[in-house]
Amino acid sequence: MKQTLLLIALTLITFPTLAQDYVFGDVSEEELLEKEHPIYKDADAAILYRSYNTYFTYTTNEGFLVNTEVHERIKIYNPDGYKYATKSVSLYEQDSKYKDDLRSLKAYTYNLENGNISKDKLSKDGVFKEVQSKYRTLTKFTMPNLKEGCVIEYKYLLKTPFVSNLDEFRFQEQIPINTVSSKFRSPEYYGFNMHQKGLSQISIENEVKVGRLYTNQKTHNREKL
């Protein structure tokens, strides 16, 4: 396999978090046992963990693509929180080649049954693609086997060629978010401006590092930093 190694400067923007690492699938008994949010007792659900990891890849066919790994773990305290187990991701399509792409969706519902953690996988036929119009598709899914106190977790990879029109990172919702971790890396060649909105200003680390960007004609390899 012919591989080219480019050494380039990368801009790295991170929103540092103090919390522990959240490994996909590592749902704990404590999380399942929690009856109400420790601070916001009224919350119907809470996002235990949300992470965005954005990086660029380059292929000779497609040029630069922006990849965002999304990982989210949600605790549902009561049936009013069930609505947070239905997710809809909007994807833009300019034409059949130049379009957003959602891949590698993995999702599970975790329940505590007689002291054991049980998990239910979101099956393929539970994922729907609604072609809203020529330009917009919604990928929709709802989690199986929800019970009071369950935890749901999903992750997916969003690939987009629309380098100049990136989705926002959302740090606040109508339900509490316990931990957000986000990382945005781009080649320095691109100059991105950052805008923050909302009541709480979040401190963001910004640095320039030398990184490597692997390119490959066949596969989309991610760069290593």
Place this chain on the structure above:
Amino acid sequence: MILSASYSQESKFTILDLPKSLTENANSITKSESTFVDVSDSGSQDVYYTKTITILNSKGNSDINAFAFYDNNSKVKKLNATIYDALGNKIKSFSKRDFRDVSAVSNGTLYSDNRVMYLDYTPITYPYTVVFEKETTSKTSAFIERWMPIEDYLSSTVRSTYTIKFNPKNKPIFKEFNFDGYTITTEQKEGEMSWKAELLPAVKHEYLAPNLNEITPMLRLYLPQFSLQGEKGSANSWQDFGNWMNTNLIEKTNDLSSETIEAIRALTANATTDEEKARIVYKFVQDKVRYISVQIEIGGWKPMLASDVDKLSYGDCKALTNYTKSLMDAVGLTSYYTIIYGGNEQTDIDKDLVAVQGNHVILGVDLNEDITWLECTSQTSPFGYLGDFTDNRDALMITPNGGIITKTKAYNAEESTKRYTINCDIDGTSVKGHLNEQSKGVFYKEASYANTMSQEELKNSYLTEWRHINGLSVTNISLNDNQDNITYQEDLDFTIQQYLSKAGNNFILKPIVFSNSRALVPPRTSNRKTPFIIQRPKTVEFLISYTIPEGMTVNTPEDTLLNTPFGEYSLTFSLKDNRLSCKRSLKITEGTFESNQYEAYRSFCKTITNKDNTKLLISTL
């Protein structure tokens, strides 16, 4: 070519040529409309439709209705539109690919395969004319394109025709609605029937009027042998139809695993009566599932497998009803999958038209020969409660012996009650007291939304509800949802600053506090044409008492008793020691009333408002 030729013929109809009866109240005029339906093969339905409509002003834009629905089992074969200006010059033409093609997933549905292509045209001048043509083909002949020569309010029609071609061995059954008073001719020959309506004036919407399709002509047709999303069916009677549904759509989806059957049997093992068992099953379903609607192809009519609902813990009305039915079966209770039109308006399944009808499914549980209705899509609805979504209407119950048309529960004026019990003290010009609001019957559902509100939201909702009372504050709100006898109680303490007005040494009090009957008075309509409907009997009562401050007294006015075809109103006062008691009761009678009674109804409502605003003089002894 054919189209433009037919247009030039139409263009003889300039606005000036039209009789005044068609331009009056009209924002648009359908100059000609023709629907041609071919169901000669019962497995499919081809529809060819053309329409020429002139839009007179911007309010008529929504009357163009240039769209075509389709799904996985139907196709839009032809679609185009041409726009002409007032003089008949072509402004713009749209071919099929110029129409917007979007998903038609309705609100509250996660996914369905329904799609629609629609014309997105921004007019540059008025009036303008649209010539629209579409051709569709579908594997569903269970619903035949209906005919409504008046499709919208404030839109008139010069000429509309409908033709259906069929196999003489499979002649459609049809029903004509509201043809009286219109010029409609019909023609029948071997394998073809047609209708023609001419010169239909525009209809104006009037307050409390029946739906447009209940007052203007409509034709509905169904085939005895039909196809539903490719699934063949036939029915000559409701019994037949029920058997077909049972065999083809429902029966095979009842496939609970033996573990689930054992689990539900274990749960109900100690129940002593059938009702107790049914209550346990219903509670089990409510705790387990949630409503998620997915409608794909025949899945729009066929429930999801009960075993899938068990696994996924979600489903739509069909799936959840069928799942509950499977569980009822497992514990030895008889219950029936029942098809109905859900909605605030009480729409019946039309007895005369044996066919696929309805938009919702509920479960009828047979408890000692008496049907108890269960809404299986709600996680909070009490056992046996229908409310205003499915009450008092004909529904189709699917039994092992076929379909049976049956009426769901109706709430009478004694069952649907709202009662306010208010005890207050007068303190200077302020009033302080306690209010208890009790809601039953159709009032229960709306009141029980309070369960989902936080204290803050609740407080705001009261202040909004009673915004006509200046200086109101509420505290100590408590709620009591009694699901066993389906009664909702709200209790609160209140203060109204400066409620009394001072007149010298005396005070003026409006005793019927919290009543907002001004909102009841219907708007004035001159020269009303349509009948009006008062939906659902109900009773609203206020029982209010005041402690009259020491050294003061009040003269109680005469009692009021009004008795009208629309309802009964009574207002009585009594004074005992220093306690003034007021009882105000309004019992509303349901019915459809002739347009000439509208003024009498208005005056009844106005009298209620006047009486509710009775002022009393509290004078110093």
